[in-house]
Amino acid sequence: MRRYSLVILLMLGTWMGAAQAAECPALLQGDLQKLRSQERIDLCATFAGKPLLVVNTASFCGFTPQFKGLEALYQRYKAQGLQVLGVPSDDFRQEADSSEETAKVCYVNYGVTFPMSETQPVTGSAAVPLFKELAAQSQAPRWNFSKYVVDAQGKVVASFPSSTTPDDPALLAAVEKAIASQR
Template sequence: MKQLHSSKILNLCDLVQGRPVLLVNTASHCGFTKQFGDLEKIHQQYKDQGLVVIGVSSDSFNQEADDEAAAADVCFKNFGVSFTMLATVPVKGAEAHPLFKEVARQDTAPKWNFYKYLVNRQGQIVDSNSSMTLPSDKALRKLLAAE
């Protein structure tokens, strides 16, 4: 998949091979956008233990910036995001990117921005959380520590 506001293409299999993943569909103009800060804290806390945090920009709920540069500014400048951010793709319905078609097959498609999916080292979703569950949620943090 293409990295946000970059021409770089990332091979997700190489990026996550044998590592747990926290996958999040994001949007830059959403009431939950402040979660970027907590996601960055999770990235910093667990990256040395192998956790890969991946944000996927999505306009499936009509709350993403009109261009990637603006979306990137929100992530990188406003919230200091250093975890992997991927370019905008659809995350629900027939037009969903294959990654999110697999998410829906294993669990449930995002119903809004900032759905969080914890994927184990074998590529299976072991937990999912809605936008309402903050990244700082104690139960989510306990699961992250266990992976």
Template sequence: MQCAYDFSMPGLEGGTVDFAAWRGKPLLIVNTASKCGFTPQYEGLQALWSEMDRELIVIGVPSNDFGDQEPGGGKEIATFCSRNYGVSFPMTEKAHVRGRDATPLFRWLAEQGGFLARPRWNFFKYLIDRQGRLTNWFSSISSPDSRRVREAAARLVLDH
């Protein structure tokens, strides 16, 4: 059976984001965009990444699928995220996250989470447990600073 650690994607600034490198650690996968009303959520994602001492691996997947809100290339996205939000968590290159062109990772997430888990806008969040299984997902309106997201993430970090 396939799990989240079976995926890899090209990195935002080259190289590969290989999810197998984090086998045994919980993941928070988020489809992101730089010109969205939810873009300030980068700050909360960075806080989770830092506060959970990299025991929760936050992975950003930039996408231009919703409202053309991620028009830039890799270098532009990386500069924006670093300069404006201090993002230091791993990010993949821009990818499709919905429809028939969706990257295999997001097809798998949709299959695991069902119809409602398919991203309907930027900043959908997917929590993966230490076995690589999708355990929870949150829509765009659930901020990474919200109690729901923080408590769900903390449970996975503490669950050894």
């Protein structure tokens, strides 16, 4: 009897895992290493069903001061469900050489409280799956601090170039549209 119960539990676990993957949008399937941590960010468990702003970042870019505005945006809308994910990348040769230095820029210099991943490739064939899907739904980042607004169903509703500041009215409108998608 125990053997059959174990088989049934294993089959049920496999079926439930497949059902969860089917419910998780393609954009959010996978995980990323959290910045300066052994923890991983399970994209589906963390962001599924929530509006999301994804930004590829760099510590030594002319747009790096946008961290302050991104944090302000996060604080302004997080009670309404908005999530922000920062993904450092050295694809444009402006990211710090170490996680410690990247973390200092984000957490100490700019007071970032939203999730940040370890440095990841975000362009071309080496891009992590998240950025491959963002590119498929819109376009690949052309520079650091490209911004992608994703609705609660995992669809990109708008993308913005590096020069778009976090307080830009068009970006705010896209964020509010994504927030409305969770209702």
